[in-house]
Amino acid sequence: MSTETLTVALGARSYPIVIGGGLLGCGFDLSEYLPGPDCLVVTNETVGPLYLEQLRACLKGARIESIELPDGEQYKTVATVEAVLDSLVAMRAGRDTTVVALGGGVVGDIAGFAASCYMRGVSFVQVPTTLLAQVDSSVGGKTGVNHAGGKNLVGAFHQPRVVLIDTDTLSTLPDREFRAGIAEVIKYGAIVDVDFLAWLEGNMARLLARDAAVLVTAIRKSCETKATVVAEDELEAGRRALLNFGHTFGHAIENVVGYGEWLHGEAVATGMVMAAELSDIDDASRQRLRTLIEAAGLPVVPPAVGAVKLRDAMQTDKKAKSGRIRFVLLHALGDAFVSADVSDAALDEVLRAAGS
Amino acid sequence: MSTETLTVALGARSYPIVIGGGLLGCGFDLSEYLPGPDCLVVTNETVGPLYLEQLRACLKGARIESIELPDGEQYKTVATVEAVLDSLVAMRAGRDTTVVALGGGVVGDIAGFAASCYMRGVSFVQVPTTLLAQVDSSVGGKTGVNHAGGKNLVGAFHQPRVVLIDTDTLSTLPDREFRAGIAEVIKYGAIVDVDFLAWLEGNMARLLARDAAVLVTAIRKSCETKATVVAEDELEAGRRALLNFGHTFGHAIENVVGYGEWLHGEAVATGMVMAAELSDIDDASRQRLRTLIEAAGLPVVPPAVGAVKLRDAMQTDKKAKSGRIRFVLLHALGDAFVSADVSDAALDEVLRAAGS
Numbered sequence: 001m002s003t004e005t006l007t008v009a010l011g012a013r014s015y016p017i018v019i020g021g022g023l024l025g026c027g028f029d030l031s032e033y034l035p036g037p038d039c040l041v042v043t044n045e046t047v048g049p050l051y052l053e054q055l056r057a058c059l060k061g062a063r064i065e066s067i068e069l070p071d072g073e074q075y076k077t078v079a080t081v082e083a084v085l086d087s088l089v090a091m092r093a094g095r096d097t098t099v100v101a102l103g104g105g106v107v108g109d110i111a112g113f114a115a116s117c118y119m120r121g122v123s124f125v126q127v128p129t130t131l132l133a134q135v136d137s138s139v140g141g142k143t144g145v146n147h148a149g150g151k152n153l154v155g156a157f158h159q160p161r162v163v164l165i166d167t168d169t170l171s172t173l174p175d176r177e178f179r180a181g182i183a184e185v186i187k188y189g190a191i192v193d194v195d196f197l198a199w200l201e202g203n204m205a206r207l208l209a210r211d212a213a214v215l216v217t218a219i220r221k222s223c224e225t226k227a228t229v230v231a232e233d234e235l236e237a238g239r240r241a242l243l244n245f246g247h248t249f250g251h252a253i254e255n256v257v258g259y260g261e262w263l264h265g266e267a268v269a270t271g272m273v274m275a276a277e278l279s280d281i282d283d284a285s286r287q288r289l290r291t292l293i294e295a296a297g298l299p300v301v302p303p304a305v306g307a308v309k310l311r312d313a314m315q316t317d318k319k320a321k322s323g324r325i326r327f328v329l330l331h332a333l334g335d336a337f338v339s340a341d342v343s344d345a346a347l348d349e350v351l352r353a354a355g356s
Numbered sequence: 357m358s359t360e361t362l363t364v365a366l367g368a369r370s371y372p373i374v375i376g377g378g379l380l381g382c383g384f385d386l387s388e389y390l391p392g393p394d395c396l397v398v399t400n401e402t403v404g405p406l407y408l409e410q411l412r413a414c415l416k417g418a419r420i421e422s423i424e425l426p427d428g429e430q431y432k433t434v435a436t437v438e439a440v441l442d443s444l445v446a447m448r449a450g451r452d453t454t455v456v457a458l459g460g461g462v463v464g465d466i467a468g469f470a471a472s473c474y475m476r477g478v479s480f481v482q483v484p485t486t487l488l489a490q491v492d493s494s495v496g497g498k499t500g501v502n503h504a505g506g507k508n509l510v511g512a513f514h515q516p517r518v519v520l521i522d523t524d525t526l527s528t529l530p531d532r533e534f535r536a537g538i539a540e541v542i543k544y545g546a547i548v549d550v551d552f553l554a555w556l557e558g559n560m561a562r563l564l565a566r567d568a569a570v571l572v573t574a575i576r577k578s579c580e581t582k583a584t585v586v587a588e589d590e591l592e593a594g595r596r597a598l599l600n601f602g603h604t605f606g607h608a609i610e611n612v613v614g615y616g617e618w619l620h621g622e623a624v625a626t627g628m629v630m631a632a633e634l635s636d637i638d639d640a641s642r643q644r645l646r647t648l649i650e651a652a653g654l655p656v657v658p659p660a661v662g663a664v665k666l667r668d669a670m671q672t673d674k675k676a677k678s679g680r681i682r683f684v685l686l687h688a689l690g691d692a693f694v695s696a697d698v699s700d701a702a703l704d705e706v707l708r709a710a711g712s
Contacts, residue, residue, distance in 0.1 A: 082434055089505030092671065117473070120500060120511045121591075144476060149445030155476045156512060235477075315448065 036096025104130035112143030116158030131181025180265025194334030246272030269298035307351035392452025398467035460486035461493035468499030472514030487537025536621025550690030602628030625654035663707035
């Protein structure tokens, strides 16, 4: 299987995404991306034992320290970022240090935010090991942690120097997490690429079986779409907001049931179904999206917490602009747009119809 | 007295510095710099009672919340930043919120860092009320807090939308703090402008008497120099480091005696004398700088803590690059450069000769 390389085009901050099997171990040399010899690898108690030694082989000649975080979204906090910063101080890390994230989205978000604020910014490398992180959170430079008041409320834009995606790491990913990652893959089709959606419909069974070639294609297409959107709008002034399709509902679900109860991808999957309900599209399109999400083994109905709680959580969500909730809606499958013109009545109807 | 306006030229992130008397109250309308109606004013228990109401008059039509921090460098911590973030969450601040810093450098650094990481960055306005903040910390976008391992180790580059300098606020500034601010004013002359240094020699008595016209000139010249250097090198890849003249020694002094014991400007003043000792310049130039610093009533000898402690603190300082301490030295008065080639022996000699 070949290695594929994409570029996220951000001028002086452009960086490659390298995708393939066998990159960890001795398959890829990361050292050209390190401004100096010092590296802090940030990983967690689940991923570290599996892949830290293999990652070391990609960092020849570096002085490597590592920190193993507890595993789980509930640790995506300022306190955990402080623990990473303490590690950097303890190793007397200078400005030419590189922070390397080895793990899923939570590890990447924490490590990236720590890298962004240590000495006002040191180099950062992403080595995502979950499907969700590989197709979404490792690309684009969003970093941050949760606050009791909302998800990802505290963070920074901090682009990595390189994203290294070894698809072999997916072999150890639990099935539920793998399926959750597929939610974001489906999202790219839904918002800008109906052909990719059709390809997913035809290949979902092989994707779920983690067929190597199908996996590389799904990840490459997802990263391509994300890289294109991010390059057009790095700081989310406009078009980048499309990537939040399903996320306004999804974040509210995560917030209300408590982070970690529902996986992010599961909440987004249900959120996409709800966003489609809120969109002015034909029923056949809604059903098509719902069927694909169900085929991935993902939930399509929110938890029974009540419409009021979900709407309250949305108000605090960071996509609210002066109190007005913004939604990503569909003109059609593969054609999304941002709307702040959703009436309370229409929103309530969707929330109630969904049985929340 | 007229109002003067400078521009910090940073492309899309360019912003004005407005300098004059009587700007607070009804002298200046800040509302054109607010992307939305929500403002969080961050101030402290000393400055808030003096100037918060006057600032409100500059923010007509805004929905203003405020948070009053305890006063002192010892509160420049991640925990205080979290308190500001909690305030933003509590007011359900959206992305179009503006964080306004009203106070000295500590308030500006904390408020700016909170603004940089709330929702990955909201608008920020600086209203500095100390001389140090007016001539230095409010200009240039450096924000951050201290870590037990070193000063300003955690932070971000986050440019304000506008810097509003009302020189009338200096009337309530304690004398010791006022003198500490003069250290940074002298610094601009020492690093790039020997004519300004000569002007300061001729006007130090009037400056210490807080003569209004002399004050505006000193602040404008300082801001001009800082704005020029920052515009050339926003992220401190090169020339901006010149602004750290005296700061490698100064930060070490602050770190060893404990933040708040020596004022930042006092530590920098002594640091400049030590950096001049370390520089290959003639004794007359060294003496000239020392005399000017003494004329401002600032210390020229470090605390008696021992050379070893100071050198240890320097090693952790964020300007250390791969273990090598970088110093800003002088070719001559008004002509500074960055050097990583200072021998341990030369450094020890300066530390010992200074009686530390």
